[in-house]
Amino acid sequence: MGAEGILVTGGAGYIGSHVVRQLGASGERVVTLDNLSRGFRDAVTYGPLVVGDTSDRELVRRVLREHSIGIVMHFAALTVVSESVADPLKYYSNNTAGTGTVLECCLAEGVDRFVFSSSAAVYGVPNGGIADEDTPTAPINPYGSSKLMSEWMLRDVSAASGLRHVALRYFNVGGSDPGGRIGQSTPQATLLTKVAAEHVVGKRPDVPIFGTDYPTPDGTGVRDYIHVEDVAAAHLAALAYLRAGRPSVTLNCGYGRGHSVREVLAAVGRAAGRPLVTREEARRPGDPPTLIARADRIRETLGWVPRYEGLDQLVRDALRWEHRLQAERPPI
Ligand SMILES: NC(=O)c1ccc[n+]([C@@H]2O[C@H](COP(=O)([O-])OP(=O)(O)OC[C@H]3O[C@@H](n4cnc5c(N)ncnc54)[C@H](O)[C@@H]3O)[C@@H](O)[C@H]2O)c1
CATH class of the missing domain: 3.40.50.720 (NAD(P)-binding Rossmann-like Domain)
Structure with a gap:
Protein backbone atom coordinates (compact mmCIF):
# COMPACT_ATOMS: atom_id res chain seq x y z
CA MET A 1 0.00 0.00 0.00
CA GLY A 174 -12.48 30.86 12.46
CA GLY A 175 -12.26 31.50 8.74
CA SER A 176 -12.17 28.94 5.97
CA ASP A 177 -10.03 27.66 3.12
CA PRO A 178 -8.89 30.82 1.26
CA GLY A 179 -9.41 28.83 -1.98
CA GLY A 180 -13.14 28.75 -1.13
CA ARG A 181 -13.42 24.94 -1.50
CA ILE A 182 -14.50 24.12 2.06
CA GLY A 183 -15.60 26.01 5.17
CA GLN A 184 -17.67 25.79 8.31
CA SER A 185 -21.13 24.38 7.63
CA THR A 186 -21.95 23.48 11.26
CA PRO A 187 -25.62 24.11 11.98
CA GLN A 188 -26.24 26.20 15.10
CA ALA A 189 -22.63 27.29 15.32
CA THR A 190 -21.89 29.53 18.28
CA LEU A 191 -18.54 31.02 17.33
CA LEU A 192 -18.75 34.78 16.87
CA THR A 193 -17.20 35.03 13.40
CA LYS A 194 -19.57 32.37 12.04
CA VAL A 195 -22.61 33.93 13.72
CA ALA A 196 -21.69 37.35 12.31
CA ALA A 197 -21.20 35.89 8.81
CA GLU A 198 -24.64 34.25 9.05
CA HIS A 199 -26.10 37.65 9.92
CA VAL A 200 -24.44 39.28 6.91
CA VAL A 201 -26.02 36.78 4.50
CA GLY A 202 -29.44 37.22 6.12
CA LYS A 203 -29.69 34.02 8.19
CA ARG A 204 -29.91 35.96 11.46
CA PRO A 205 -31.60 39.30 12.12
CA ASP A 206 -28.78 40.52 14.37
CA VAL A 207 -25.65 39.53 16.26
CA PRO A 208 -25.90 39.23 20.05
CA ILE A 209 -23.09 40.70 22.16
CA PHE A 210 -23.01 38.85 25.47
CA GLY A 211 -21.64 41.26 28.06
CA THR A 212 -20.66 44.88 27.50
CA ASP A 213 -19.43 45.61 31.02
CA TYR A 214 -16.33 43.40 31.20
CA PRO A 215 -13.09 44.93 32.49
CA THR A 216 -11.69 45.05 28.94
CA PRO A 217 -10.84 48.13 26.79
CA ASP A 218 -14.32 48.33 25.19
CA GLY A 219 -16.29 46.30 27.75
CA THR A 220 -16.75 43.23 25.52
CA GLY A 221 -15.08 39.82 25.76
CA VAL A 222 -11.61 39.38 24.32
CA ARG A 223 -10.53 36.16 22.58
CA ASP A 224 -7.62 34.79 20.58
CA GLY A 254 -3.43 30.42 19.10
CA TYR A 255 -1.73 33.63 17.99
CA GLY A 256 -1.16 35.10 21.44
CA ARG A 257 -3.18 38.20 20.56
CA GLY A 258 -6.72 39.10 21.62
CA HIS A 259 -9.57 40.87 19.84
CA SER A 260 -12.75 42.12 21.46
CA VAL A 261 -16.24 41.25 20.24
CA ARG A 262 -16.65 44.80 18.99
CA GLU A 263 -13.35 44.64 17.07
CA VAL A 264 -14.44 41.41 15.40
CA LEU A 265 -17.83 42.84 14.45
CA ALA A 266 -16.18 45.97 13.06
CA ALA A 267 -13.94 43.75 10.89
CA VAL A 268 -16.98 41.81 9.64
CA GLY A 269 -18.73 45.12 8.91
CA ARG A 270 -15.70 46.30 6.89
CA ALA A 271 -15.67 43.08 4.88
CA ALA A 272 -19.44 43.24 4.34
CA GLY A 273 -19.34 46.91 3.38
CA ARG A 274 -21.93 47.88 5.99
CA PRO A 275 -22.23 47.93 9.78
CA LEU A 276 -23.92 44.98 11.45
CA VAL A 277 -27.09 45.05 13.52
CA THR A 278 -26.08 44.10 17.05
CA ARG A 279 -28.07 43.28 20.18
CA GLU A 280 -26.55 43.81 23.63
CA GLU A 281 -27.25 40.99 26.06
CA ALA A 282 -26.20 40.16 29.61
CA ARG A 283 -22.97 38.25 30.21
CA ARG A 284 -23.25 34.48 29.75
CA PRO A 285 -22.43 32.56 32.91
CA GLY A 286 -18.92 31.16 32.80
CA ASP A 287 -17.63 33.36 29.96
CA PRO A 288 -14.22 34.73 30.97
CA PRO A 289 -13.64 38.43 30.19
CA THR A 290 -10.43 37.57 28.34
CA LEU A 291 -8.93 34.31 27.05
CA ILE A 292 -5.67 34.56 25.13
CA ALA A 293 -2.97 31.96 24.46
CA ARG A 294 0.65 32.28 25.37
CA ALA A 295 1.70 30.89 22.04
CA ASP A 296 5.51 30.80 22.09
CA ARG A 297 5.89 27.11 22.76
CA ILE A 298 4.13 25.87 19.63
CA ARG A 299 6.37 28.05 17.46
CA GLU A 300 9.54 26.86 19.23
CA THR A 301 8.54 23.20 19.40
CA LEU A 302 6.93 22.62 16.02
CA GLY A 303 8.59 25.42 14.05
CA TRP A 304 5.04 26.49 13.17
CA VAL A 305 4.78 29.90 11.54
CA PRO A 306 1.26 31.29 11.14
CA ARG A 307 0.43 32.73 7.73
CA TYR A 308 -2.99 34.25 8.29
CA GLU A 309 -2.62 36.36 11.41
CA GLY A 310 -4.97 39.33 11.66
CA LEU A 311 -8.73 39.50 11.67
CA ASP A 312 -9.37 40.80 8.18
CA GLN A 313 -8.43 37.71 6.18
CA LEU A 314 -10.17 35.39 8.67
CA VAL A 315 -13.36 37.40 8.39
CA ARG A 316 -13.18 37.72 4.59
CA ASP A 317 -12.74 33.95 4.22
CA ALA A 318 -15.60 33.24 6.65
CA LEU A 319 -17.88 35.58 4.71
CA ARG A 320 -16.97 34.18 1.30
CA TRP A 321 -17.85 30.69 2.51
CA GLU A 322 -21.11 31.84 4.11
CA HIS A 323 -22.21 33.45 0.83
CA ARG A 324 -21.45 30.19 -0.98
CA LEU A 325 -23.35 28.13 1.61
CA GLN A 326 -26.31 30.46 1.36
CA ALA A 327 -26.36 30.05 -2.42
CA GLU A 328 -25.88 26.26 -2.42
CA ARG A 329 -27.62 25.14 0.77
CA PRO A 330 -30.27 27.74 1.57
CA PRO A 331 -31.89 27.11 4.96
CA ILE A 332 -35.03 24.96 4.75
N1 LIG B 1 -14.02 25.09 16.55
C1 LIG B 1 -13.25 25.51 17.56
O1 LIG B 1 -13.05 26.72 17.75
C2 LIG B 1 -12.57 24.50 18.45
C3 LIG B 1 -11.83 24.99 19.53
C4 LIG B 1 -11.18 24.08 20.35
C5 LIG B 1 -11.23 22.72 20.08
N2 LIG B 1 -11.96 22.25 19.04
C6 LIG B 1 -11.96 20.80 18.80
O2 LIG B 1 -11.68 20.56 17.43
C7 LIG B 1 -12.33 19.36 17.00
C8 LIG B 1 -13.11 19.64 15.73
O3 LIG B 1 -14.07 20.66 15.99
P1 LIG B 1 -14.95 21.31 14.82
O4 LIG B 1 -15.15 22.73 15.19
O5 LIG B 1 -14.34 20.97 13.52
O6 LIG B 1 -16.33 20.55 15.04
P2 LIG B 1 -17.29 19.81 13.97
O7 LIG B 1 -18.53 19.47 14.69
O8 LIG B 1 -17.38 20.60 12.71
O9 LIG B 1 -16.46 18.47 13.65
C9 LIG B 1 -16.50 17.33 14.46
C10 LIG B 1 -16.74 16.14 13.54
O10 LIG B 1 -16.70 14.94 14.31
C11 LIG B 1 -17.76 14.10 13.89
N3 LIG B 1 -18.07 13.24 15.05
C12 LIG B 1 -18.52 13.61 16.27
N4 LIG B 1 -18.61 12.55 17.08
C13 LIG B 1 -18.23 11.46 16.36
C14 LIG B 1 -18.10 10.09 16.64
N5 LIG B 1 -18.42 9.59 17.84
N6 LIG B 1 -17.66 9.25 15.67
C15 LIG B 1 -17.35 9.74 14.44
N7 LIG B 1 -17.44 11.02 14.11
C16 LIG B 1 -17.87 11.90 15.06
C17 LIG B 1 -18.89 15.02 13.49
O11 LIG B 1 -19.80 14.42 12.58
C18 LIG B 1 -18.11 16.18 12.85
O12 LIG B 1 -17.93 15.97 11.46
C19 LIG B 1 -13.21 18.90 18.17
O13 LIG B 1 -12.51 17.86 18.84
C20 LIG B 1 -13.31 20.13 19.05
O14 LIG B 1 -13.48 19.78 20.40
C21 LIG B 1 -12.65 23.11 18.21
Missing part, protein backbone atom coordinates in the same frame (compact mmCIF):
# COMPACT_ATOMS: atom_id res chain seq x y z
CA GLY A 2 2.98 2.33 0.15
CA ALA A 3 3.44 5.20 2.58
CA GLU A 4 1.77 5.03 5.97
CA GLY A 5 -1.82 6.21 6.08
CA ILE A 6 -3.14 8.95 8.35
CA LEU A 7 -6.57 8.45 9.90
CA VAL A 8 -8.50 11.66 10.54
CA THR A 9 -11.48 11.09 12.81
CA GLY A 10 -14.05 13.87 12.45
CA GLY A 11 -12.52 14.71 9.07
CA ALA A 12 -15.91 15.66 7.60
CA GLY A 13 -16.24 18.44 10.20
CA TYR A 14 -15.03 22.00 10.12
CA ILE A 15 -11.43 21.81 11.30
CA GLY A 16 -10.83 18.18 10.36
CA SER A 17 -11.83 18.80 6.74
CA HIS A 18 -9.26 21.60 6.46
CA VAL A 19 -6.60 19.25 7.81
CA VAL A 20 -7.64 16.50 5.37
CA ARG A 21 -7.34 19.01 2.52
CA GLN A 22 -3.87 20.17 3.55
CA LEU A 23 -2.66 16.60 4.14
CA GLY A 24 -4.02 15.47 0.77
CA ALA A 25 -2.58 18.48 -1.03
CA SER A 26 0.84 17.73 0.45
CA GLY A 27 0.74 14.16 -0.87
CA GLU A 28 -0.20 12.28 2.31
CA ARG A 29 -2.42 9.21 2.14
CA VAL A 30 -5.40 10.22 4.26
CA VAL A 31 -8.52 8.34 5.41
CA THR A 32 -11.48 9.98 7.17
CA LEU A 33 -13.71 8.34 9.77
CA ASP A 34 -16.81 10.39 10.57
CA ASN A 35 -20.33 9.45 11.66
CA LEU A 36 -21.68 12.54 9.81
CA SER A 37 -23.65 13.55 12.91
CA ARG A 38 -22.26 17.07 12.47
CA GLY A 39 -20.09 16.68 9.39
CA PHE A 40 -20.62 16.72 5.62
CA ARG A 41 -19.66 14.16 3.02
CA ASP A 42 -18.67 16.80 0.47
CA ALA A 43 -16.26 18.42 2.94
CA VAL A 44 -13.90 15.45 2.52
CA THR A 45 -11.77 16.46 -0.45
CA TYR A 46 -9.05 13.78 -0.31
CA GLY A 47 -9.04 10.04 0.36
CA PRO A 48 -11.85 7.69 1.35
CA LEU A 49 -14.56 8.58 3.87
CA VAL A 50 -15.56 5.74 6.16
CA VAL A 51 -18.95 6.55 7.69
CA GLY A 52 -18.94 5.20 11.22
CA ASP A 53 -18.52 5.96 14.89
CA THR A 54 -15.41 6.15 17.06
CA SER A 55 -17.21 3.92 19.58
CA ASP A 56 -17.29 1.05 17.05
CA ARG A 57 -14.18 -0.93 18.08
CA GLU A 58 -14.40 -3.46 15.28
CA LEU A 59 -14.75 -0.79 12.64
CA VAL A 60 -11.97 1.42 14.00
CA ARG A 61 -9.58 -1.55 14.24
CA ARG A 62 -10.45 -2.66 10.73
CA VAL A 63 -9.86 0.83 9.32
CA LEU A 64 -6.48 1.09 11.07
CA ARG A 65 -5.48 -2.31 9.72
CA GLU A 66 -6.87 -2.19 6.19
CA HIS A 67 -5.50 1.27 5.46
CA SER A 68 -2.08 0.65 7.08
CA ILE A 69 -2.58 3.63 9.36
CA GLY A 70 0.56 4.87 11.11
CA ILE A 71 -0.80 8.04 12.71
CA VAL A 72 -4.23 9.06 14.00
CA MET A 73 -5.44 12.66 14.13
CA HIS A 74 -8.44 12.67 16.41
CA PHE A 75 -10.96 15.48 15.87
CA ALA A 76 -14.24 13.58 16.31
CA ALA A 77 -16.15 15.21 19.14
CA LEU A 78 -19.27 17.12 20.02
CA THR A 79 -18.41 20.76 20.58
CA VAL A 80 -21.42 22.76 21.80
CA VAL A 81 -20.86 24.00 25.35
CA SER A 82 -24.55 24.61 26.14
CA GLU A 83 -25.46 21.13 24.89
CA SER A 84 -22.76 19.66 27.14
CA VAL A 85 -24.25 21.45 30.15
CA ALA A 86 -27.72 20.09 29.34
CA ASP A 87 -26.56 16.55 28.53
CA PRO A 88 -23.13 15.92 30.12
CA LEU A 89 -23.17 12.15 29.69
CA LYS A 90 -23.54 12.55 25.94
CA TYR A 91 -20.26 14.49 25.99
CA TYR A 92 -18.41 12.13 28.32
CA SER A 93 -19.57 9.20 26.25
CA ASN A 94 -18.94 10.62 22.78
CA ASN A 95 -15.83 12.68 23.49
CA THR A 96 -14.07 11.00 26.40
CA ALA A 97 -15.07 7.37 26.02
CA GLY A 98 -14.81 7.81 22.23
CA THR A 99 -11.18 8.92 22.62
CA GLY A 100 -10.58 5.93 24.91
CA THR A 101 -11.87 3.54 22.28
CA VAL A 102 -9.74 5.05 19.53
CA LEU A 103 -6.68 4.82 21.79
CA GLU A 104 -7.47 1.23 22.66
CA CYS A 105 -7.68 0.39 18.94
CA CYS A 106 -4.38 2.18 18.29
CA LEU A 107 -2.63 0.06 20.93
CA ALA A 108 -4.22 -3.11 19.57
CA GLU A 109 -3.16 -2.33 15.98
CA GLY A 110 0.30 -0.94 16.72
CA VAL A 111 -0.44 2.69 15.83
CA ASP A 112 2.08 4.64 17.90
CA ARG A 113 1.54 8.32 17.03
CA PHE A 114 -1.52 10.41 17.86
CA VAL A 115 -2.52 14.06 17.38
CA PHE A 116 -5.38 15.22 19.58
CA SER A 117 -7.72 18.21 19.19
CA SER A 118 -7.89 19.72 22.63
CA SER A 119 -9.27 23.09 23.55
CA ALA A 120 -8.64 26.30 25.46
CA ALA A 121 -11.79 25.22 27.33
CA VAL A 122 -9.51 23.09 29.55
CA TYR A 123 -8.28 26.30 31.22
CA GLY A 124 -11.71 27.56 32.29
CA VAL A 125 -11.23 31.12 33.52
CA PRO A 126 -7.47 31.58 33.92
CA ASN A 127 -6.04 34.35 36.09
CA GLY A 128 -5.32 37.43 34.03
CA GLY A 129 -7.00 35.94 30.97
CA ILE A 130 -3.76 34.60 29.49
CA ALA A 131 -2.99 30.88 29.55
CA ASP A 132 0.31 29.14 28.92
CA GLU A 133 0.56 25.38 28.87
CA ASP A 134 1.49 25.30 32.58
CA THR A 135 -1.53 27.33 33.66
CA PRO A 136 -3.63 25.11 35.93
CA THR A 137 -6.44 23.41 34.05
CA ALA A 138 -9.89 24.06 35.52
CA PRO A 139 -12.67 23.54 32.97
CA ILE A 140 -16.02 25.06 33.85
CA ASN A 141 -18.33 22.97 31.67
CA PRO A 142 -18.68 19.31 30.69
CA TYR A 143 -17.34 19.99 27.18
CA GLY A 144 -14.06 21.31 28.64
CA SER A 145 -13.95 18.45 31.16
CA SER A 146 -14.53 15.89 28.41
CA LYS A 147 -11.51 17.29 26.57
CA LEU A 148 -9.30 17.43 29.66
CA MET A 149 -10.18 13.85 30.58
CA SER A 150 -9.16 12.82 27.06
CA GLU A 151 -5.84 14.64 27.52
CA TRP A 152 -5.24 12.76 30.78
CA MET A 153 -6.03 9.46 29.16
CA LEU A 154 -3.63 10.24 26.36
CA ARG A 155 -0.89 11.26 28.83
CA ASP A 156 -1.28 8.04 30.80
CA VAL A 157 -1.51 5.78 27.76
CA SER A 158 1.62 7.40 26.30
CA ALA A 159 3.46 6.89 29.61
CA ALA A 160 2.46 3.23 29.71
CA SER A 161 3.12 2.35 26.06
CA GLY A 162 5.21 3.30 23.07
CA LEU A 163 2.58 5.80 21.91
CA ARG A 164 3.70 9.40 21.40
CA HIS A 165 1.28 12.28 21.00
CA VAL A 166 0.84 15.97 20.29
CA ALA A 167 -2.19 17.55 21.99
CA LEU A 168 -3.12 20.92 20.51
CA ARG A 169 -5.27 23.23 22.61
CA TYR A 170 -7.02 25.39 20.02
CA PHE A 171 -8.31 28.81 20.95
CA ASN A 172 -11.13 30.38 18.85
CA VAL A 173 -10.94 28.93 15.36
CA TYR A 225 -9.03 34.14 17.08
CA ILE A 226 -6.98 31.84 14.89
CA HIS A 227 -7.47 31.12 11.18
CA VAL A 228 -8.44 27.51 10.49
CA GLU A 229 -5.72 27.24 7.83
CA ASP A 230 -3.08 28.01 10.45
CA VAL A 231 -4.65 25.45 12.81
CA ALA A 232 -4.52 22.90 10.01
CA ALA A 233 -0.89 23.76 9.27
CA ALA A 234 -0.07 23.13 12.94
CA HIS A 235 -1.22 19.54 12.41
CA LEU A 236 1.15 19.05 9.50
CA ALA A 237 3.92 20.46 11.71
CA ALA A 238 2.86 18.04 14.49
CA LEU A 239 3.06 15.19 11.98
CA ALA A 240 6.64 16.10 11.05
CA TYR A 241 7.48 16.43 14.75
CA LEU A 242 6.20 12.95 15.56
CA ARG A 243 7.86 11.45 12.49
CA ALA A 244 11.15 12.91 13.71
CA GLY A 245 10.77 10.76 16.84
CA ARG A 246 10.21 13.67 19.22
CA PRO A 247 8.50 13.22 22.61
CA SER A 248 4.86 13.77 23.53
CA VAL A 249 3.86 17.37 24.08
CA THR A 250 0.82 19.56 24.80
CA LEU A 251 0.74 22.93 23.06
CA ASN A 252 -1.51 25.97 22.84
CA CYS A 253 -2.65 26.72 19.33
